[in-house]
Amino acid sequence: MDDIVKQALAKWPNVPNCYGWLGLDARGHWYLRDDQAQAAGPFPQSKGSLLQHEKLIEFIARNFEPDGQGQWFFQNGPQRVYVELEATPWVWRIQADFSVVSHTGSGAAVQDCLVDAQGRVYLTTAQGVGLVHTLDVPLVAEAVEAGRWLPQAVRAEDLPGRYGFVMSPSSRWAAQAQAPTKAPSVSGPHP
Template sequence: MDDIVRQAMAKWPNVPHCWGWLGLDARGTWYMRDDRVQAAGPFPAHKGSALRHEKLIDFIHRNYAPDAQGHWYFQNGPQRVYVELENTPLVWRIGAGHSLQAHTGIAAPSPRLCVLDEEGRLYLDTEAGFGLVHSLDMDAAAEAVESGEWRPQEMSWADLPRRFGFVRSPQQAMRGD
């Protein structure tokens, strides 16, 4: 977490949390969801505007974390901005030698577990967290599976949040939907 964020939290400890305004899609793209978009319906059916400002995206990445209940948020100064997830809190990119890097830039060692859902999507559980393999990296993932380096276990998409401790919609969880 950035020092400036820690200082803001200390200075203004009681700023209310923000729900529904930020979304993360299955390819690691962030979306700003204003009142109009939120009124139109839930994420990802109504995504909003894709964020393109690199410095803002880097700031989000440095200050992105889960709370104790598995709700992922971006600590924006003194305010927590909870994130609506299309799929998982991390999106993994696969590099040379099947190296892993999350959409946030965090590298991870080899996965502890490889998961395949009923739609054929591949997920990796690592020391850095649980995430979906980016769709553009499925050829590299297939190589890792075919070589026996990764051995997928089948799991239902609906069971992943409970099994890996994350919440896809903190806004719905907060409202009790």
């Protein structure tokens, strides 16, 4: 986490969290989702505006992490901006030597290779599970042919539970906000 972010957290510790405003698509692109994009539907049905400012993208990448409930966020100064995911919290790019780099630029060592019914390829690492960028699937095939990775079948809908991540923190937040609250119990003698 950037030092300036740590300083902002110390200075303003109680800034409310932000939900629904940032999305990560299956190609590792970030999308800003204003009120209009959010009203048009959930991510990725309504993506919003593609972020293209290189320094902003780098800032998000350096400050992207999960909370204790598997919800991924970008720490924007004192505020957590929770991220809507199209597929997984990581999008992997495969290099010519079969090394793996995330959409945030961090390297990772592959533990397992997974393939779902639609032919999408996922790699698990110590950082978690991520979708392989569609342009890199031919490199995955080369790695499999070379005996480096052994694909295992997986159901895409099982990935969040199996690997502990939340696809839509805004949906979870909205559901919790609408949940009825239980009236406090009163103990002691009643009149």
